[in-house]
Amino acid sequence: MNHNPLPVMLQVRDISGRLVLQESIPAWSQVHKVAMEASATGLYQCELRWGIRSAQTRVLIEGGGP
Known part of the structure; x- marks a missing residue:
């Protein structure tokens, strides 16, 4: 039994x-x-990968207003 958890890789794509x-x-x-402060307002695809598993979601970043 492996007790060393797999590292998780996060990727964010525009x-x-x-x-x-x-x-x-x-x-x-x-x-x-x-921290996404250098990124523009918009829709982003986020993916987490660990071993052979993965999970995806979308994130909407909106402008902060005036």
């Missing part, structure tokens, strides 16, 4: 599929904050 962020996250981490 609507055109361009990779805008890639980070390795500790496997034990339950909350991870991502």
Whole structure:
């Protein structure tokens, strides 16, 4: 039995599929904050990969207003 958790890779892509962020996250981490301040308002595809598993979601970043 393997007790060493697999590292998790986070990838964030913009609507055109361009990779805008890639980070390795500790496997034990339950909350991870991502700084996207250099990114434009829009829709982003986020993917988490660990071993042969993966999970995807979309995130909408809206402008902060005036």
